[in-house]
Amino acid sequence: MSDQDKMGSADDPALDPYEINFLPGFRQGRGPSAPFVNEFGVTIGDHQYESPESPLNQWSEETDPAVMAGDQWVHPFKDIGFLTSENRDYFEQGIAPQSGIFTHPDKNVATGVEDGVDPAKGEQSGN
Template sequence: MSTNKKNDQLKSPMIDGTMPHQISSPSFKGSGMEIEPPFVNKHGVVIGDSFYDSPNSPLNNWSKETDPAIMAGDEWVHPTNDIGWNTAENIELVEENKMPDSNKTTFMHPTLDVSKGTD
């Protein structure tokens, strides 16, 4: 439950109380997952409303000087209303009531170990 008044005023991402509004995403009904409302990240950008139109979003202020890394990290991903739910692998996880092991899948890439730092 959110304690941030700004977050509490955001529209819910639900359709019929059960699904995020990503067109091809799976139904979470019966999966044990609760649909989460949109939230505002530390940059003041609304995540999970599917409008992708926050005034201070890097997407609305992109330039040659914008470092794409500014949009990296969990604070840019909504747990239940993200385009990633449209993939066959994630639809299968929900339909089989299996949640991904975040220790193994957070930094998946077919040929590179992207979990390693660049330091």
């Protein structure tokens, strides 16, 4: 038996460095724990981010960025974002994140929107 066989495959869900210890309620109905192939032919969850099938490697001015949006690009268990302290608290201990930590209470980014002004251009919008 080789050392690799003894250690397991790099794609073995039990050995994944990005997977956290989800509470049982968060494990149910999440989807596959092993890597999967999405509708674009890209394997998600194998940590091989340089896939030739990925739209990122075929990007041009004609590429619609929306093709990279959606759940088909995120593994339900193996995502580096799960390693943040806020996500670990939530998914491993059930501690909900603090509200308002990503807001700027002294900045109103919607200023002018209610008046039909496009804040980016400082002009009246078509409303």
